[in-house]
Amino acid sequence: MLRYILKRLIYMIPTLIGMSIIAFLIIQLPPGDYLTSMLASMSDSGVNVDQAQIARYREIYGFDDPFVVQYWKWISGIVLRGDFGYSFEWNRPVWGLIAERLAPTLSVSLLALLFVWAVSLPIGIYSAMRRHSVGDYAFTLFGFIGLAIPNFIMALTLMYLAYRYMGQTVGGLFSREYVNAPWSWDKFVDLLAHLWIPIIVIGTNGTAALIRILRANLTDELNKPYVITAKAKGLPEYKVVLKYPVRIALNPFVSAIGWVLPELISGVTITAIVLNLPMMGPLLLRALTVQDMYLAGSIILLLGVLTLIGMLISDILLAILDPRIRFN
């Protein structure tokens, strides 16, 4: 098992190198750089810019260097010094910007993932066991509604409800008085009061898909001979189902971590903007529009790393869950 994990970690290295090159290539692809976009906005507001000044900046930032040199500067800083570069837009080191958003991003994402599991597991089992019943159809309808409503509309609706009937402030993760306050019980309660909206909004999206996957898998498993064996032993039906077929049908649930994790982190940009959440998505979007290349590159790289970690975690969990994978 340890050898397997070690092997997987080593295989990650070439993938990471390839990913960093592609990430850097993508942010270099649009014509121009941070200075051209800054120039454009400055001349828009009628400010005259000294060309010599611009040329000097260009030299300092190394914008005229060939791609390889720029890439090397960036990646060697990350690998050798842990320095992710400097954000032009924010005038701050990139890592500081990312770090302060990492905790809320991860916590909202993980909670949303737990929400997805908690909702879709019982519904999926119910739907598979009572296929084509009224309950099955009702849950299916509910799931597809969740899937079909655009996230931002659901976010706006929930926010309105929270404001109108629960008297909450609009958006954010904290009420105004707690934003800069030190951690306390009250602050935690306040956080929970705000957190449910993004979790539901982000979670409903994945729920419908997982319900369908579990329903389909479990339906197949329910007809397998080992289920009859378990029944013939004298196990009550609910125990039979929970212990045997559900256990095997769980595999896609676990593999879901691999793709749900990056999706939750990057895919919720619109929700995060609407709800004014201090998450990674809006930061990435802003960085891309102004061509703040070190910031954008680092976020994309980080998303890649998270995907790989998600895959690794799900593979390890799969191996623990299913001995067939562990031994082969």
Next chain:
Amino acid sequence: MADDDVILSVENLSIDFNLRTHVLHAVREVSFELRRGKTLCLVGESGSGKSVTARALLRIIDKNGTITDGRILLRGAGSETDIVPLNERSAELLSIRGGRIGLIFQEPMSSLSPVHTIGSQIVEALRLHQAMNKAEARVATIELLRQVEIPDPDKMIDRYTFEFSGGMRQRAMIAMALACNPDILIADEPTTALDVTTQAEILDLIKRLQLSRGMAMLLITHDMGVVAEVADEVAVMRYGRIVEAGSVDEIFHEARHPYTRQLLASTVRLEQNPRALTRPATVSDPTSKPVLSVRELSKFYGGGGGLFGGASYAIRAVDNVSLDLSAGENLGIVGESGSGKTTLGRLILRTVEPTSGTITYNDREGRAVDVTGLSKRDLRGFHRDVRLVFQDPFASLNPRLTVKDVIGDPLFVAGLARGAALERRVGELMELVGLDPQSMERYPHAFSGGQRQRIGVARALALEPRVIIADEATAALDVSIRSQILDLLLDIQKRLSLSFIFISHDISVVRYFCDRVAVMHRGKVVEMGTAEQVCTAPHEAYTRALISAVPHPDPRHKRMLHRTRFTAEATP
């Protein structure tokens, strides 16, 4: 009911299934009795309702099925329980399942959960019915595994099913069914998926356990040979009814119902060899060149190391095999599962690349072709002349293609026929294999297993091949259908000049069909000779063990219970 020995009696049991279009009467007015220490065999072909009947005793019926009539009376300890009206969730029914009636059934591959250890599944059964703590149950489980003769039971208890062979899994399954000392054991085709030697061992084991525990057994099978070996009483089922019942001797020697006689006839017929009459002269002609000759062919698996190394070992799937196939000859390859016979077939087709050795094919013009050296392109020509018929008639036909497309596909791919010409040729082929050409627009699901295998044969014949490799081509079929397909192949062979390589674990089929037989064991050909000689007077100890394990369809001459056992020498 004065008879004290009767432990379960079924009276007028009827079961209906609500299908989408109509109601299927799967079981109609079935009555029988099970006695302590005795075995009742329920015999019939697939779809005769025998499995449904057996499962009804445990009330395990699919959701759309209902027991419409009848009683199932379970006797014991002075009381009598009718199983039919019991509530599905009642404690009484749950205590009967596993507690008083144990079930083992066919698929040893999938009838145990793959993600739980063998031990945990048996421990669970024990603790459901008996007041035991975990440690006691574990000790009891090890003892059970020892009783079913699993080696190293204290280690095997923590293994998973996929680490067990088919026979071992069936033993574990038996251990589980017997865990709580049931009064009745239902064995639903317990050995159908196993090869003959394993089958003999498992039947032997079940029989001994049954006698030592005084259980009643309901054995369900389609194999008359097995019936003759183990049954006391026999009930023959057809279309949901019991058409004839009686003692095993009556059924085999004084069968009254025509269906029973037909079933017996198709079994006994496989004991003979009609090839002596149909064999073409070319076979025994030593001057003619063989169609295929295989020299020192080997295939090793494994042996290479991964990124982090690993134990370097090789499995010799096929080890130094040499054989010749004459024109018009039927060569049988028999062996247990894992003996390398299927791999050999694939090596000859080169769908698996051989490790070493040569295969020479003499084509229609008499040129020798070195098959092992053919490029991918030239291999296509070779595959036109040497074709394969598969085992599973259900999985080997694409369900989304019509029969015309299935049979015509090789012709289309080879560019030999299009449009109306293709249709005509497909019609001819269907007639050749005894199918109605009118049905060429239908999809495979509309055909029975036997008919599908005919479609498979027609597809193999489409390109007028010279050699057909049939890999367990009749293993998935009922006995009566099995002899029909074999007769069909013999008949086609008379009309076209064809040679067969017939791979099978079923010795009776090989004896019926083949001129010469090669016996494979652990990748090596241990004996080769004419079918008569190998089947009646084998030279090698292994072949003798294999032949003596074949059930003999005559209860007066049981063969299996005093068979010769072959203890394999310690070759890795």
